[in-house]
Amino acid sequence: MVRPDASATVVAMELTPLRRASSGAVLGGVCAGLARRWQVDPTVLRIAMVLLALLGGLGIAFYVGALLLVPKDGSSEFPLYRLAPFTRSWSPAAAIGAVVGLGVLITVAVGSWLPFGLAPVVGLGFLWYFGFHRRRHPHRPDAAGQPGNGAPSGQNELAGPSDTAALPTASTPSALPQTDFERAAAAWRERVVQERQGTPAGVSDVSAGDPPATLPLYEYRPTPPPAVSNWTPPAPRATRRRPKWLWPLVLCLLGGGLATLAVLSVVFGVIVPPLAYAATVLGALGLGLLIAAFAGRPRGLLPLAVVAGLVTIAMLVPVPRPGRVGTETVSYTTMAQLPTTEQNHGAGDVTVNLSGLDVTETRQIQFSQGAGTLAVSLPTTGNVIVEWSIGAGEYHGPDTSRDGIDLKGNYQRILTPGAPVLTVVLHTGVGEVTVS
Structure with missing residues (x-):
């Protein structure tokens, strides 16, 4: 065994x-x-x-x-x-x-x-x-350093020098038994095998009149468990306290916080972002959990606080606008027509024609593409700077052509130093950016 x-x-x-x-x-x-x-x-x-x-x-x-x-x-x-x-x-x-x-x-x-x-x-x-x-998962020591490679510890206490030769051997050192019970079981199995073969190891010539030598056996004596003094049964588990007054207190804190934000927004005209309402709910629930750590937690308070925390984290993460889908072509000929906000396109092909634009003032325009092709024709005259970035795809411009993952670069065409500059910011998640 x-x-x-x-x-x-x-x-x-x-x-x-x-x-x-x-x-x-x-x-x-x-x-x-x-x-x-x-x-x-x-x-x-x-x-x-x-x-x-x-x-x-x-x-x-x-x-x-x-x-x-x-x-x-x-x-x-x-x-x-x-x-x-x-x-x-x-x-x-x-x-x-x-x-x-x-x-x-x-x-x-x-x-x-x-x-x-x-x-x-x-x-x-x-x-x-x-x-x-x-x-x-620690690294196991080398087989040569395991205790089973030599004679098992405590073997000399169980058998004398004459009994050592009668101990069963294994094909590999790691298979040697390690405990008293395993050594006794291995010796017994070896004794049974030898009896079945009819020629036990260590037996002299029976015809010569020598008595057969018996294989030594080991007596297995399990060590009794240590006695436990002055043992007392564990006390029954106390019933968890669930105060009934904590939920009303949390609702009062929650209502007071939301009412304060509403007064600031309606009466005093303060712009209150939606994140402030979520943070107020989370703060009231968090204060309730802090009190519950000493007074006992009512049912439902912890799950509601976890949901409020996830909602607050989700509101902190900026979510891009999905934008439009399909093929789109836009053209700008005057500076007044240029958009003042970022133009977002979800998926498809977008063509931005700026070839007829006269750069008369310093401006910046941004175009963002989720997936697809973004092609921009720059003004024929004036100072232009192009800043582009691609998550995965290709870029083709007047200066270079590149392809790969997480690409970034810029192109500058300064014809008249000191004159107004038009900055075009382009971004595509997956696709192609072409500047001409």
Whole structure:
């Protein structure tokens, strides 16, 4: 009998193919499958996925990749093959490469308007690896340094020098028993094998009249557990206090804060942003949770505070306007016609004609494109500066042509120093920018 090694359980778990869970799934079963694999609470992974989504959009890219590559329970085929039948002829390496490329595009497109970059993700990764992973899965010592390579500790206490030769041997040193019970069991199995073969080890020639030598056996005596003195049963768990007066207090704080903002807005004409209302709700609930830490928490206060916190965070994140979709062509011939705000186009082809524009004053115009082609014709005369950026795609201009990911650059055409300058700011998430 050999004791199960804890590291063997970890290795078996790591070799088990990952599957998306069918039971307990919320959105595709990715977090539930990982929680089942890592033996953790799925709620923790869901919260971590939301945080990763805010950190450069990495969580969104990872979740989409898992939905396309990780099969569900009872299946072994990439879901990508079922969602996109034309990919069935692709090899697994090609499918994984395509999904990784899609994840990069998602990260570039989404991460461009998120308030956080990828630097916190790298820091959290180092913290997880060195603070959790290395401590949970330490490197196993070399086989030569394990106690089982030599004679087991405590063996001399159980058998004398003459008994050492009769101990059962194994093919590898790591298979030697380690405990008293395992040594006794191994000796007994060896004794049974020798009896069945009819020639036990250490037996003299029976025909010569020598009595057969018996294989020494070990007596297993389990160590009794230590006695516990003055043991008292644990006290029954006290019923959690749920004060009835805390909810009215929180509602009074909430109503007073919202009423104050309404008076400032209506009576005194102060411009109160929507974020101030969400922050007031979150502040009242947070104060209620602080009081509940000492007086007891009523039902529903913590979930409502979590929802209010998520809403406040969502309002802090700038959300780009979806813009228009389709093909659009605009032309400007005078400075008065130039737009004063950023022109956003969701998807399609946009052509901006400035060739007939006379630059008579210093101005700046901005054009943003989600996906597609953005073509700009510059004025034939006057000073012009072009600042462009592309998440993933190509740029073609009078000065250079480039393609790749996260491209940025500028082009200057100063014909008359000191004269007014027109600055054109161009941005495309995925697509092509052409300046002529």
